Amino acid sequence: MSYSPDAAAPATRSARHVDRRRSVQDLLDEADASLRRGARPGATVWPTGFDLLDATLDGGLRSGELVLLGGSEGSGKTTIALQMVRNAVRTGRHAVVFSFEHEAGTLIQRLIALEASGLAVEAGQHPAAAADVHAVRAVFEAPDPDRRGLAEALAGIPYGADALAAVLDYAPRLHLHESTSDTTPAEVARVLVEVREEADEPPMVMVDYLQKVPLDGVAGDEVARVTVVTETLKDMALELECPVVCISAADRESLGAGHRMRTRDLRGSSALAYEADLVLILSSKENIVSREHLVYDLGSVQRFRRWAVITVEKNRHGLGHVELEVEKDFEHGRFHPQARVVTERLIEERIFTT
Numbered sequence: 001m002s003y004s005p006d007a008a009a010p011a012t013r014s015a016r017h018v019d020r021r022r023s024v025q026d027l028l029d030e031a032d033a034s035l036r037r038g039a040r041p042g043a044t045v046w047p048t049g050f051d052l053l054d055a056t057l058d059g060g061l062r063s064g065e066l067v068l069l070g071g072s073e074g075s076g077k078t079t080i081a082l083q084m085v086r087n088a089v090r091t092g093r094h095a096v097v098f099s100f101e102h103e104a105g106t107l108i109q110r111l112i113a114l115e116a117s118g119l120a121v122e123a124g125q126h127p128a129a130a131a132d133v134h135a136v137r138a139v140f141e142a143p144d145p146d147r148r149g150l151a152e153a154l155a156g157i158p159y160g161a162d163a164l165a166a167v168l169d170y171a172p173r174l175h176l177h178e179s180t181s182d183t184t185p186a187e188v189a190r191v192l193v194e195v196r197e198e199a200d201e202p203p204m205v206m207v208d209y210l211q212k213v214p215l216d217g218v219a220g221d222e223v224a225r226v227t228v229v230t231e232t233l234k235d236m237a238l239e240l241e242c243p244v245v246c247i248s249a250a251d252r253e254s255l256g257a258g259h260r261m262r263t264r265d266l267r268g269s270s271a272l273a274y275e276a277d278l279v280l281i282l283s284s285k286e287n288i289v290s291r292e293h294l295v296y297d298l299g300s301v302q303r304f305r306r307w308a309v310i311t312v313e314k315n316r317h318g319l320g321h322v323e324l325e326v327e328k329d330f331e332h333g334r335f336h337p338q339a340r341v342v343t344e345r346l347i348e349e350r351i352f353t354t
């Protein structure tokens with residue numbers, strides 16, 4: 001399988017599909033030969049690491065899939081996507097994060113805090129016993145007159161040294177790309193081809209976020225641009241056999257009071273919904289829980305605020321319209337990995353705005 005960065009040019013889409021014709025006989029022979037070689041004829045599965053989400057997705061994300069992750073500002077889109085990437089690289093896989101939003105240093109600090117929190121839980125402690133993102137950032141930003149280096153500096157905060165060791169375990173397989181207005185789809189493809197060759201396997205891909213991917217030479221408005229970027233990223237996922245997880249911004253109107261975000265609210269184009277294999281929408285629970293759960297229990301808003309609801313809006317290969325919830329631990333740049341099915345009734349439109 002080869003993939004040229006030139007193939008990211010939109011005009012080549014239909015041409016490549018003509019060459020992709022195969023008879024069912026050929027495909028079955030190939031699957032048979034794979035099994036006889038001890039290889040896997042089906043798609044590679046990438047567990048997200050969130051137990052119930054993986055169960056809903058028959059194991060996790062698949063090579064060739066375009067996954068859209070939407071949600072309101074600050075709902076935790078970067079956090080959950082980075083955690084999925086971290087879960088993949090921890091199992092020995094490779095990954096590339098194209099970050100138009102955050103600097104690499106910020107993401108690394110979040111990863112160290114995430115590991116610290118997980119280690120505290122493993123040791124039977126509350127996550128709060130571990131250094132949080134603020135404490136990790138302080139280590140990175142403090143002068144080190146004794147020139148002790150990172151490991152020793154992090155040893156000064158709870159679980160810091162072990163958290164660094166945990167990150168170092170997967171660090172060679174995780175690539176962070178500080179993306180800019182030069183990071184066109186062709187550049188994304190070039191980087192992915194490079195990583196795929198180095199790793200000798202397809203990497204998981206995260207794009208934060210889709211509407212920021214620039215396009216040269218495509219006339220028209222944002223709808224036209226988002227359509228081409230979405231189609232191109234889907235093609236890339238198929239050609240390079242990677243799962244591509246794209247964070248997607250929402251239309252400004254949908255962020256207003258009284259609205260529960262849906263796939264149709266993702267900014268730019270109906271192509272987003274058509275091309276995606278999986279659409280996940282993240283919401284803070286207190287914004288979308290039905291009124292009766294709020295009025296009789298005054299403490300419930302505070303409790304619901306600790307939880308985020310992941311709505312599986314589209315799932316091309318399985319059950320859709322599933323509502324799961326995960327507990328936030330944003331102080332440590334993560335969610336608790338044990339998800340639950342939402343038992344409260346959720347609303348279509350948001351009722352309370354505070």
Ligand SMILES: Nc1ncnc2c1ncn2[C@@H]1O[C@H](COP(=O)(O)OP(=O)(O)OP(=O)(O)O)[C@@H](O)[C@H]1O
Binds near residue numbers: 072
């Ligand atoms: N150190 C921290 N302690 C507590 N909360 C934090 C910390 N850093 C970030 N947060 C909060 O964590 C939440 C999730 O951040 P994240 O970057 O994942 O959100 P997002 O949905 O990607 O946001 P955006 O749409 O603004 O990019 C945000 O509400 C943010 O305010």
